Amino acid sequence: DIVLTHTPLSLSVTPGQPASISCKSSQSLLHSDGRTYLYWYLQKPGQSPQILLYEVSNRFSGVSDRFSGSGSGTDFTLKISRVEAEDVGVYYCLQGLSLPYTFGQGTKVDIK
Amino acid sequence: QVQLQQWGAGLLKPSETLSLTCGVYGGSFSAFYWTWIRQSPGKGLEWIGDVFHTGSTKYNPSLRSRVTISVDTSRRQFSLELTSVTAADTAIYYCAGVPGKAPDYWGQGTLVTVSS
Numbered sequence: 001d002i003v004l005t006h007t008p009l010s011l012s013v014t015p016g017q018p019a020s021i022s023c024k025s026s027q028s029l030l031h032s033d034g035r036t037y038l039y040w041y042l043q044k045p046g047q048s049p050q051i052l053l054y055e056v057s058n059r060f061s062g063v064s065d066r067f068s069g070s071g072s073g074t075d076f077t078l079k080i081s082r083v084e085a086e087d088v089g090v091y092y093c094l095q096g097l098s099l100p101y102t103f104g105q106g107t108k109v110d111i112k
Numbered sequence: 113q114v115q116l117q118q119w120g121a122g123l124l125k126p127s128e129t130l131s132l133t134c135g136v137y138g139g140s141f142s143a144f145y146w147t148w149i150r151q152s153p154g155k156g157l158e159w160i161g162d163v164f165h166t167g168s169t170k171y172n173p174s175l176r177s178r179v180t181i182s183v184d185t186s187r188r189q190f191s192l193e194l195t196s197v198t199a200a201d202t203a204i205y206y207c208a209g210v211p212g213k214a215p216d217y218w219g220q221g222t223l224v225t226v227s228s
Contacts, residue, residue, distance in 0.1 A: 100173065
């Protein structure tokens with residue numbers, strides 16, 4: 001199975017400040033079709049996960065442009081340009097390259 | 113907009129069969145892979161498997177021997193069965209709709225506890 005590793009595991013951020021989360025894959029997520037199947041989710045307290053970004057950097061409908069994604073191959077980053085109170089929760093990356101699809105262990109973000 | 117509503121028993125004894133169903137409201141039923149994912153403190157988020165409207169399925173190899181995911185297109189529902197449950201199967205189970213590779217839509221989650 002592909003293993004995804006988050007860094008850091010927790011993050012405390014002052015409102016208005018940026019935040020960055022890393023997700024490293026045990027193997028490249030670049031498919032032969034040229035697409036990279038790496039996704040980002042946010043699970044707010046008491047809620048189901050919600051998709052933020054698909055295929056590394058594409059924002060899902062309705063997602064704030066404060067969220068951006070970058071990376072290639074095995075190294076990926078989610079950035080929040082200015083953290084707001086509503087951004088608290090656990091962020092997960094997910095790989096859709098090969099079965100079984102796997103999630104990272106998550107990064108918990110809270111507000112200082 | 114797709115909405116998912118799931119239901120099923122939340123308390124099981126060891127060796128029993130877990131059974132959950134998810135209803136799909138809105139959207140094109142044939143456009144998604146209908147997926148089950150579970151979340152536990154020990155294993156985090158774990159992809160269980162999915163079913164297409166044709167009935168074609170994919171399963172996590174770690175669970176394949178115990179899992180069946182089925183679909184009822186006429187009712188716009190899909191179901192999960194997991195046999196011979198143990199305490200290790202205690203988790204929140206989510207149904208989800210996947211248009212490509214990753215879930216865009218999630219059910220509300222069902223806490224399933226396995227305890228004697």
